[in-house]
Amino acid sequence: MSLHRILVLMGRDLSICPRSPIILWLFAMPLLITFFFQVVFTNLFDSEPVLGIYTSQESVIADSLIACDGIRVISAEETELAEMVENGAVDAGLILRDSFEDSVRSGARPELQYLISPEGSPAGSAVILLLVLDELRSLENRKTPLEIIVISPDEKQDLPLSERIVPSTVLVVMIICGVFIPAFMLVDEREKGTLAAVLVTPVTTGEALLSKGLLGFCLAMPITVFTLVLNGLSGFDMIALLVCFAVGTAVCNCIGLIYGTVARSAKSLYTMVKSLNIILVAPAMFYIFSGWPGWVAKLFPTYWFMDPAYRVIMHNAHLPDVLGSLAVALATVILLGFVVVFLGRRMQNRLTEA
Amino acid sequence: MISSVIDVRDLHFSYCDVEAVRGITFTVSRGEILGFLGPNGAGKSTTIKVLTGQLSPGSGSVSILGKALARDDPEIQSRIGVCFEEKNLYNNMSARENLKFFAGLFGMKGYNPDALLRRVSLIEKADDRVSGYSKGMRQRLMIARAMVNDPDVLFLDEPTEGLDPVSSRSIRELILEQAQKGTAVLLTTHNMREADELSDRVAFICEGRIHVLDTPDNLKLKYGHRTARVKISEDGTVRQETISLDKSDAGDKLKKLVEHEGLLTIHTEEATLEDIFIRITGRGL
Numbered sequence: 001m002s003l004h005r006i007l008v009l010m011g012r013d014l015s016i017c018p019r020s021p022i023i024l025w026l027f028a029m030p031l032l033i034t035f036f037f038q039v040v041f042t043n044l045f046d047s048e049p050v051l052g053i054y055t056s057q058e059s060v061i062a063d064s065l066i067a068c069d070g071i072r073v074i075s076a077e078e079t080e081l082a083e084m085v086e087n088g089a090v091d092a093g094l095i096l097r098d099s100f101e102d103s104v105r106s107g108a109r110p111e112l113q114y115l116i117s118p119e120g121s122p123a124g125s126a127v128i129l130l131l132v133l134d135e136l137r138s139l140e141n142r143k144t145p146l147e148i149i150v151i152s153p154d155e156k157q158d159l160p161l162s163e164r165i166v167p168s169t170v171l172v173v174m175i176i177c178g179v180f181i182p183a184f185m186l187v188d189e190r191e192k193g194t195l196a197a198v199l200v201t202p203v204t205t206g207e208a209l210l211s212k213g214l215l216g217f218c219l220a221m222p223i224t225v226f227t228l229v230l231n232g233l234s235g236f237d238m239i240a241l242l243v244c245f246a247v248g249t250a251v252c253n254c255i256g257l258i259y260g261t262v263a264r265s266a267k268s269l270y271t272m273v274k275s276l277n278i279i280l281v282a283p284a285m286f287y288i289f290s291g292w293p294g295w296v297a298k299l300f301p302t303y304w305f306m307d308p309a310y311r312v313i314m315h316n317a318h319l320p321d322v323l324g325s326l327a328v329a330l331a332t333v334i335l336l337g338f339v340v341v342f343l344g345r346r347m348q349n350r351l352t353e354a
Numbered sequence: 355m356i357s358s359v360i361d362v363r364d365l366h367f368s369y370c371d372v373e374a375v376r377g378i379t380f381t382v383s384r385g386e387i388l389g390f391l392g393p394n395g396a397g398k399s400t401t402i403k404v405l406t407g408q409l410s411p412g413s414g415s416v417s418i419l420g421k422a423l424a425r426d427d428p429e430i431q432s433r434i435g436v437c438f439e440e441k442n443l444y445n446n447m448s449a450r451e452n453l454k455f456f457a458g459l460f461g462m463k464g465y466n467p468d469a470l471l472r473r474v475s476l477i478e479k480a481d482d483r484v485s486g487y488s489k490g491m492r493q494r495l496m497i498a499r500a501m502v503n504d505p506d507v508l509f510l511d512e513p514t515e516g517l518d519p520v521s522s523r524s525i526r527e528l529i530l531e532q533a534q535k536g537t538a539v540l541l542t543t544h545n546m547r548e549a550d551e552l553s554d555r556v557a558f559i560c561e562g563r564i565h566v567l568d569t570p571d572n573l574k575l576k577y578g579h580r581t582a583r584v585k586i587s588e589d590g591t592v593r594q595e596t597i598s599l600d601k602s603d604a605g606d607k608l609k610k611l612v613e614h615e616g617l618l619t620i621h622t623e624e625a626t627l628e629d630i631f632i633r634i635t636g637r638g639l
Contacts, residue, residue, distance in 0.1 A: 002428070008458035012444075019446045193442030197499070200406045200436040201459040202428035349409075 001210075005203050009211035010218070013185055017219070022184055026219070030173050030227035037169050049124030052090035054078045056098050061135045065094075068131055081115070088119025092128045104140050112136075166231045167313040168284035171306050174224040174245060175280050178252025179259065180273060182216035186260030187269045190347070205348045209257055209340060216253040221245060233313055240319040241312045247329045248305030254336035255280065255301075261343035264350075283307070304329040358417075359384050359507055359538035360405065365414035367400055374400040376562035377414065382538045384506075387529065389553030390542040391631060397562040398542040399439065402509050405540070406436050419506055432460055435505035435537075439512040441492045445485040449476050449495050452484060453502050460503040467502070474498045474528065490521030497528055508532060508539045514548060526552055546627040556627065560635040570627060577633055578625025582608060587616035 017023045049071045055062045066073045076084060078095060085093040093115035103110035114132065116125045186209070189195040198208060224245050259276075263269035283306045286297040297303045308322030308329075358381035367375040375397045382388045390398045403409045405416060407425050416423040418430050444452050450467055457465035471477040474494040484492065493513065500508060510529065514522040529552055533539050543549050549556050550570045557567040566573065580599040585592055597607050599622070611617060 002461075004461060005459055008455065011458075012447075012455050015451075016444070016446055192445070193438065193440045194444055196408065196440075197436070197438065197442045197456075198459065199426075200408060200431060200434070201456060201503075202432045202461070203459050204426040204428065206426075 001204070001207060002202070005207050006211045006214065009198070009203065009208065010215050013211070013215045014218075020188075023181070023219075026177050026181060027223065029176065030223055030230055033169055033173055034227065034230045037165055048072055049092070049121065049127045050074065050090045051128045052076050052081045052084045052093040053096065054081045054093070055096045059096050060101060060139060061096060061132070062094075064135050064138070065131060071128055071131065085115040085117045085120075088117050090117060091120035091124035092116050094128075094132060101139060104136060107140070165288055166233060167310050168287050169231060170224060170227045170233070170313075171248070171309055172281050172284055173227040174220060174248055175252050175302060176277065177220035177223045178216055178249045179256040179277065179280065181219050182212040182253050182256035183259035183263065183269055183273070184266070185215060186212045186257065187263050187266050190260075191265055199348065205344050206341070209261075209344050212260065213253040213257050213340075216256055217246075217249050220249045220252065224249065236312050236316050237318045240317065240322065241309060243319060244305055244309040244312060244322065244326065247326050247333070248302070248309065250333045251301065251305055251329055251336065252280075254333055254340055257340045258336065258343060261340065261347040301332050304332060358382065359419055360388075360540060361415075361417045362401075362405070363415045365401070365404065365416060366412040367397075367404055367409060368412055369400075374562055375404070375412075378559070378562070378564045380557055380564060380567055382507075382540055384538055385533055385536045386554045387533050387539040387541055387552050389549035389556040390540060390559055391544070391546065391549050391556055391627065392542075392559035393544070396559045398559055399511055401559075402436075402511050402540065402542060406434060406509055407431055432503065433505055434507045434509065435500035435503060437496050437500040437508070437510045437513055439515060441489075441496060443484045443492060443495060443499070446483060448481045448483055449487075449498075450480040452495065453498060456499055456502045462503065465502075467498075470498050470501065473531075475524065490517050490524075493517055493521065493525060494528075497525055501528075501532060505537060508537050510539060510541045512543055513541065514543070514545065522548070546631065550627050558631050558634055565634050573627065573630050574625050577630040580625075581623045583619075583621045583623060584608075584611045585618040585620075586611065586614055587618055592618065 050073075051065065051071055052074045053059075053062050053065065054076055062073075062075075065071070074084070074090060076093075081090075081093045081095065084090045095113035095115070097113075100110050100112070112132075114129060116122075186195070189198070195208065199205060225242075228241075259269060259272050263272055279300060280302050283297040283300050283303040286292050286294060287306075287310055297307070304325050308317070308325045311317040311322055360380075360382040362381070363379050364377045365375055365379070366373065366377055378397070378401065380388065390401065392398050400409065404411050405418065405423065407423060407427060407430065410425050411423065419433055421427075421430055423430065444455070447455070449471060453467035453470060454465055457467065468477060468480070471480045474497060476491060476494055476498070479487070479491065484495065487495065497510075497513060500510070508529075513529065514525050517525070526548065529539060529541070541549070541552060553570060555567060555569050556573065558565045566577075568576070582597045582599055582604075584595045584597065586595065587593075595611065597604055597611075608620075612620070
């Protein structure tokens, strides 16, 4: 096994990446997937809380909130506002009826209709609520008339769909890139006959396969981290997460090499990816649809790195908390490594017998 | 000093139940070109695949450069060059990039491919992508790639297949040049003229067996018939006569015809390798 030859092979593959439409597509995929999920599940590009307001007449509170920095205010009709709150177009909705501000000024305690979106950001709605309370205090010139209780969600079923989907998005990107890059590069070389040309040089089959696997690792890792950044995830043990990603990418690379050694052509690889990748990304569905029985997810090999990553991102777990699952994932890498060696030999025979 | 660079003894190889190579034996010396001639499916390419380590020999012994052949042996593979029948170049890279990449696989750091590109007349298109090359240019690059490590043994599988005469000639010149430098060349081809022109010895292979192995001249002497074809004008018509030069009365017959007033042309003909192949194997190419 020569490191020099592996690096030469990887260098060539890296140099042609910008000329390969498939690889370019994989680089663009985090943007596209993030865009898609943001559009579907959240408000695209909304980094600041969004408040929808209905006022039946001129309102001092509404004017003050509109002038506030750090939040965006959308005026809407009452029925329209209810819909916006429901579908997550705004984080919260405020309904100010005719007599509300006069009642507050007169010292009465009128009912405030403040609607929190189930699909919006809890942090956003809390920020907006504080601002509303501040405006009420100004209007009334006395202490806050409401008691605020902030409940920090720590169970995944308590998290809104828009938050549960983000780590799943990152992990799905990792699986697709980690599997597809080595598989595609291998099948492409086999189909064009260039692998046969490489294998009559001092390069061994093992070196050729390892170079494709490492290439997949070196490309899938940054793409995954980029997706993480793109989705604005932060505030967790980054080292633990990178370890989860590294182990997960290694599992995916081995699966990719298995695909690449088994598939006879790019066409059969696409068919394989389309039909089998659903099995690989299946555990992500258990986080999106939290009502599904969790034990079923454990049957999938990708669960053992997806679950640790999910726990680090969503529940701020640390490396010692997830070592057990990662050990299972590492054992999977070793097992899959043996399968790759066996299939690599078979592939070499098929390559020359063709 | 190794006398035989390639030494194959009683080599057998089977694809599942089909025996593609059935006990062939031959040697190739340093600087020698051995032409492997045979029809499709004769076992030529399979033999090359075994000798280049792509397939493991079923039985028999194979040694390259004095070393017993093993699959995935970097030591032997660093000293051989292979030109495939299929044009398996990296089309999205330039000729220069292709050669530099392969030189890197042979551990040649800082390799400059210009001299080799000049030799195959590709220096002016060295930075163009291979996808824009003509068939002849690609084939020349294939040969250059096979020679990038200045190999001791060169395996050429149908190197001029489907090329125009000009491209074929330039490739033949390259092969001869490489052999003159001391490289042992194993050449497979359907083209008998090419084999005749290039090969020091030729092996006729059919159905996995070598039927005969000798120099082209010896084969022609042994199996061929020398003839003279004479055209004579007589009573306003042209008559053609064929005289076997191997017969005892050939001299008298020729003398008589030369003295004939109506003599138009005399052409001597010798048997081609193709004729001999058909005669020996009982089938054409």
